[in-house]
Amino acid sequence: EAGVVQSPRYKIIEKKQPVAFWCNPISGHNTLYWYLQNLGQGPELLIRYENEEAVDDSQLPKDRFSAERLKGVDSTLKIQPAELGDSAVYLCASSLDSSHEQYFGPGTRLTVT
């Protein structure tokens, strides 16, 4: 069984530029999560999807961040424009029906210069 796939693995951009991350969850997992993780800290939830619906986006900075999961499968997270403070690892995870057991992708390490 393939795990959660994310791309790109690394991204370096200049501030004020846009960036997008892609995630393909485990087949059959209807719940998808986007997290942000800073060094030495735990993951922080940005948004949670149940199928196509964003059921929790309270922590998503909506002035610059957006996400979509149009067909309830893969998802894209976008930042526009990026700021220096956005440098972090962006993790995607999936689970069955908001189960406590989440499966994480390898993450995208974003560096904003």
Added chain:
Amino acid sequence: GQSLEQPSEVTAVEGAIVQINCTYQTSGFYGLSWYQQHDGGAPTFLSYNGLDGLEETGRFSSFLSRSDSYGYLLLQELQMKDSASYFCAVRGSNYQLIWGAGTKLIIKP
């Protein structure tokens, strides 16, 4: 506010037993989970406690006391490959998973 407290770092010797504690303060409680994360890797699920008591999975065990808002992860027969960060996470209201800052486990030969 909501918070989880766990030690930032724990050191132990190969072959020994180590306990990583987690105390939490959250609005709503729907279970305590533990995840392992190696440097540069993704978090991987270790265990879940929804009710009070001990859950055992091989060399790893996890305990929960809801009345004390406390749990711990117990690692036995430590191996060098267990060197990693360990996160406790609580599912609070709105089913949101709230994570601790992680405990870095250092294992010495």
